[in-house]
Amino acid sequence: MSHVSEAGSGTAPARILSADGEPVGDVDVGLTPDELRALLRWMVVARRLDRECIALQRQGELTVYPGFEGQEAAQIGSAWALERDDFVWPTFRELAAALVRGVDAVQYLQYHRGTWHGGPYDPRATRFGPICIPIATQLPHAAGYALGQQLDGTDTVTLAYLGDGSTSEGDFHEAANLSGVWKLPLVFLCQNNGWAISVPTSEQTAGEIWRRAEGYGFPGVRVDGNDVLAVYAATRDALDRARGGDGPTLIEAMTYRIGAHSTADDATKYRGEAEVEAARTADPIRRFRTWLVATGVVDDAFLSRCDDEAEAFAMEVRAGVIATPAPPAEWMFDWLYAAPASNLERQRDEALG
Ligand SMILES: Cc1ncc(C[n+]2csc(CCOP(=O)(O)OP(=O)(O)O)c2C)c(N)n1
Numbered sequence: 001m002s003h004v005s006e007a008g009s010g011t012a013p014a015r016i017l018s019a020d021g022e023p024v025g026d027v028d029v030g031l032t033p034d035e036l037r038a039l040l041r042w043m044v045v046a047r048r049l050d051r052e053c054i055a056l057q058r059q060g061e062l063t064v065y066p067g068f069e070g071q072e073a074a075q076i077g078s079a080w081a082l083e084r085d086d087f088v089w090p091t092f093r094e095l096a097a098a099l100v101r102g103v104d105a106v107q108y109l110q111y112h113r114g115t116w117h118g119g120p121y122d123p124r125a126t127r128f129g130p131i132c133i134p135i136a137t138q139l140p141h142a143a144g145y146a147l148g149q150q151l152d153g154t155d156t157v158t159l160a161y162l163g164d165g166s167t168s169e170g171d172f173h174e175a176a177n178l179s180g181v182w183k184l185p186l187v188f189l190c191q192n193n194g195w196a197i198s199v200p201t202s203e204q205t206a207g208e209i210w211r212r213a214e215g216y217g218f219p220g221v222r223v224d225g226n227d228v229l230a231v232y233a234a235t236r237d238a239l240d241r242a243r244g245g246d247g248p249t250l251i252e253a254m255t256y257r258i259g260a261h262s263t264a265d266d267a268t269k270y271r272g273e274a275e276v277e278a279a280r281t282a283d284p285i286r287r288f289r290t291w292l293v294a295t296g297v298v299d300d301a302f303l304s305r306c307d308d309e310a311e312a313f314a315m316e317v318r319a320g321v322i323a324t325p326a327p328p329a330e331w332m333f334d335w336l337y338a339a340p341a342s343n344l345e346r347q348r349d350e351a352l353g
């Protein structure tokens, strides 16, 4: 992928479809029409579920929820490029990627319902690690996992998601540095969504995130994160490189967080509506759909079936979430230490009567 420097606006991201859905690059990224339709369907389904999750939180069925509206292409395009046995280390905003990996949404949402620590889905079966709230701590884990893959001599690869804010953490540096030194089979997929809660990327970092890769001795690419074809192509290239023994890649997917940081955040306190409206013009779903309609890959019947399926899925997940009982209260004491601690035993007796 090439990068064109534009004075004042930073490096232009690699792009295949313009914001209007016009081809501006090679649209043949090796996906069949069925796969193209599946990508659009996942994006529509994921967005509908995301909105349902926010409603569930507002109704008291989830404790807190971090929405991903606007980031569907970055997550679904990258997750689609993975092989079944590759392993993903997510942050806390990758529900769309989780869906593509086959993670059960009701199980995933147990984390946000507060009934489980990390979602009771099985990371080994789904090849999707636990939700990770502490910023960037998944990255050393991902590097360690990729080291294991390398030592085992498998041809599987690790993909670690991170946000723009995560690149300010030491954990990012440590993971990136060792990955470069050891040529680990690891892809860093940074979704630069413009914000780290209330801190804009411009106040987070003085340089361009993708360029940091050079200092670690591996390639960095900047891609339009709202262009699902470009994200897919960049991720697949990076995965191929890692699988071939050539080491890591850092992908900076330029996108935008349309919603608040989470349901606990009021984004109007720190950003104007004009900025959000401008970002909406680059909507990843509309862009992809426009091109798919123009090329005849999808028709109106397919689009309305997508909407119906998305609605049905959101209702099914809603019912599943609401039906999930709280786990026994003693679990929070039982599973803390291998051997009982006297102070916890006291608290346990007090809490459980
Ligand atoms: C170690 C640590 N410090 C601070 C926080 C609080 N926190 C939660 S999300 C967040 C911002 C993350 O920004 P970014 O990496 O860009 O991801 P995004 O939320 O935009 O997806 C912060 C500072 C945290 N969870 N962990």
Ligand SMILES: [Mg+2]
Pocket: 163, 164, 165, 191, 192, 193, 194, 195, 196, 197
């Ligand atoms: Mg961010």
